[in-house]
Amino acid sequence: MAERGSWLPALLTSGIAVVFLVFMTYYLSGAGLAPPLPFLHWAMIGIAAIYTLRGAMLALAMIMPMSAFDFYSSLASLLVGLLHMAALWHAWPALSAST
Numbered sequence: 001m002a003e004r005g006s007w008l009p010a011l012l013t014s015g016i017a018v019v020f021l022v023f024m025t026y027y028l029s030g031a032g033l034a035p036p037l038p039f040l041h042w043a044m045i046g047i048a049a050i051y052t053l054r055g056a057m058l059a060l061a062m063i064m065p066m067s068a069f070d071f072y073s074s075l076a077s078l079l080v081g082l083l084h085m086a087a088l089w090h091a092w093p094a095l096s097a098s099t
Contacts, residue, residue, distance in 0.1 A: 052081030
């Protein structure tokens with residue numbers, strides 16, 4: 001689509017980049033490296049859940065064929081989701097004490 005001059009791929013990629021930027025900002029806030037953000041607890045739980053659920057698509061690989069891209073992006077999402085859950089678990093006492 002981009003080769004045909006469509007602006008849609010650039011718009012979608014920019015939107016995804018903004019979402020990742022928001023995710024990063026919330027986790028920096030949770031780590032105390034950025035100012036506190038609203039709904040910090042809920043956002044951090046939601047972000048970890050989004051990544052982990054996206055990674056759970058690996059279970060589909062057992063049921064139906066999946067492209068290499070789908071497999072490796074699911075694996076990366078699962079690993080990032082588990083990392084986010086571990087960070088949330090570690091930071092939860094400090095987050096709870098600050099509210």
